[in-house]
Amino acid sequence: MRHEHIETNSGLMILLILAVISIGGLVEIVPLFYINDTIEKVEGVRPNTPLEVRGRDLYLREGCYLCHSQQIRPFRDEWLRYGHYSLAAESQYDHPFQWGSKRTGPDLARLGGKYSNQWHVQHLIAPRSVVPQSIMPNYPWLLTTKLDYSDVADRMRALRATGVPYSLTQAEYEANVKKFGQTVADQLDISQAEANLLKEARDKNFDGIAGQVTEMEALVAYLQSLGTMVNFGQYNDDAFVKFR
């Protein structure tokens, strides 16, 4: 093909430009799909419970990711401040992942268990009542809006289509029991989604209002789960160097 031919034929030129600029992405991203060690072999990571699924949706709806990342990088300052660096394995069921790139507020990847439910509720309604210098917006409606969980099963079905092992059939359920154990497998059963959501809300009462499931309930449930699935205490600090 002659140079002149390409330069005078803009349709062809566009196609060839697209081919050339996609090389960078293809070389950097595609191999990760088939390299064995991309996702670290680690115990404990499970898909979100139905309540956490709804909480995560609210996290997206409210745009929390615009100010908060969920990815601790392997640097000393981040290790000291936030804890163990994030593993690829920890976001394997997160679609789309919430790594983020903007840290107006702190990273949230290891937030779970750091604060009490009550602190989260207070902080989300009025951040400045607990952190006077905070520039985070108030989210008072989370506590006054009832959670819409009517479509939670559909949302899990959609996630299942992206490869998250929520189960529809008995065979899938049994595979989950093998992989995650009975308790988790029960939570992943789509046919029980709504019942599971209500039970978790009742048992743990994240929003502090008994007998009511607010949006706050789901969001705090999600926040309290962040970064808690892997028990890093059982791994040496260099257990994951071999995966990179």
Next chain:
Amino acid sequence: MSDPTQNAQPKPGEVQTTGHAWDGDLQEYNNPLPRWWLWCFYGTVLFSVLYWIYYPSWPVGESWLKGVGTVDYTITDKQTNQVKEQEFRWNTRSLLAADLSEAANNEKRKAMLAQVKAASFDQIVKDRHMMDFVRSVGKGLFGDNCAACHGSGGQGVVGLYPNLTDDDWLWGGAMDQIHQTLVQGRKGYMPAFGAVLKPEQLDDVAEYVLTLSGEAKPSEASARGKEIFHGPIGGCYYCHGADAKGVPSQGAANLTDKIWAIADVPTQKTLQDKKAVVKGFVTKGVNNTRIMPAWKGRLNDDDIKLLAVYVHQLGGAK
């Protein structure tokens, strides 16, 4: 203005053109790159090859070229507690391990930490160098983990999070009590007396509570309140103690001092308002709302020890 066509026409033999012609007569000069530039370019190509050899680079099948570069670090095995020397191929994670072990092996820090680890709480408090170390490390740890609740200086939020800078403690201000608080967390609990006592009884007991710290003068009402407090109906003494000075094992507040952790008495102007605040609190009690998280597992043992000393020196040391 000079005639542009005059410059556009090269004098034959002076500068070569590429030989292309567009729109009939539009031509392009052929100016080869300077030689030094070209060599620099070849140099970068060579550099990239060395780069691929040293650092992780190309994907190959289910793996990738891992590079010949290595990183040394030391690591403490969590099972055996042994410190191992390790050499591993270069990547950002082994680089972090090296960075962390360099910090851990910093002679001064290592010596200080070993000293603090071995010392008892009493010894630490008496040693100026150890205390300087505790203050500098503790400040960072406190800011990252505790400040969101207790405030950056430990001043707390009335009603929600206790002030750690005063000399009043719910769970005890001795160093090992504070240490215990950090390790296992704490959960404030007081029954809601609204369901147990009648409104008049609540009034009486609130009045009595206020006499304990000199906010109110003893009266008939407070005498009735005293009986409720120390008798079987209220049973307040069971947690707050017969002297009402608080029982640390219950996390129950000292009611005889002027420091209030939850009932916001000091900002109320009139006795009536003070009573209302105390009554309101006793009516509702505390259940599952005042929770201090447990830090064992989240922070390592050394950090918890440092923090206990740090918190202790924030408040009046007891």
